[in-house]
Amino acid sequence: MSWEDLREFKDKGRRFGNVFATITSRKSILLSSGLVHELGEEIKNNEFVRLLYSPSNRAIVMDFINDEKDPSAIKLSKGTNVQIAAGSFMNYYNLEPQNLAGRYSPKQEDIPGRGKKWVIFLNEKEGNEIKD
Numbered sequence: 430m431s432w433e434d435l436r437e438f439k440d441k442g443r444r445f446g447n448v449f450a451t452i453t454s455r456k457s458i459l460l461s462s463g464l465v466h467e468l469g470e471e472i473k474n475n476e477f478v479r480l481l482y483s484p485s486n487r488a489i490v491m492d493f494i495n496d497e498k499d500p501s502a503i504k505l506s507k508g509t510n511v512q513i514a515a516g517s518f519m520n521y522y523n524l525e526p527q528n529l530a531g532r533y534s535p536k537q538e539d540i541p542g543r544g545k546k547w548v549i550f551l552n553e554k555e556g557n558e559i560k561d
Contacts, residue, residue, distance in 0.1 A: 450549050454530040456516035458489075458549070462509045464535060468493070468547070472511060477502035480518045487551040490540060524551075532556060 446463035453459065458480075465472055475493040479501040482489055491513075496502060506512040519526055531554040538548045 448534065449532050449555070450535050451532050452515075452526065452529045452549070454526045456514070456519045456526045458513040458515050460511040460513070464547075465509075465511055472505070472507075476505055478505055478513055479503070480513070480515060482518070482522045482524075484522075486548075489549040489551065490538075490543075491535070491547045491549070492543065529554070 446461050446466075448463040448467050449461045450464060451459040451461070460468070460472075471493050475495045477494050477497060477499065479492040479494055479499060480489055480503060481492060493505075494502060497504075503513055503515070503518070506514070518524075529551060533549045533551075533554055535547045535549050537545050540546045540548075
């Protein structure tokens with residue numbers, strides 16, 4: 430019997446869940462604890478997010494930053510999950526939260542001129558609508 434693959438578990442007390450983002454009917458974007466874990470240093474080292482929208486791809490791009498003076502900076506509300514107040518963003522792009530409310534699986538994409546960013550594709554809503 431071989432025990433060469435034996436590994437010690439060192440993350441007691443940490444939560445690992447599914448990787449998803451939820452758009453709520455109240456114009457917020459909630460990042461699951463699993464997604465927060467995936468984001469790692471990117472979210473740990475930044476207090477703000479810059480949201481970008483691609484109408485042709487029907488996609489919201491999340492660019493995590495630490496510059497509160499950036500005119501696009503939205504403060505992250507951090508806890509086990511992370512909340513982004515996206516009301517102004519949704520209003521500006523006429524994104525109807527009642528139609529978008531639900532769970533999405535963000536993907537990391539290489540965005541030309543911006544590098545790797547996490548993207549929510551609005552055509553890829555999972556399951557049933559989530560009310561808050």
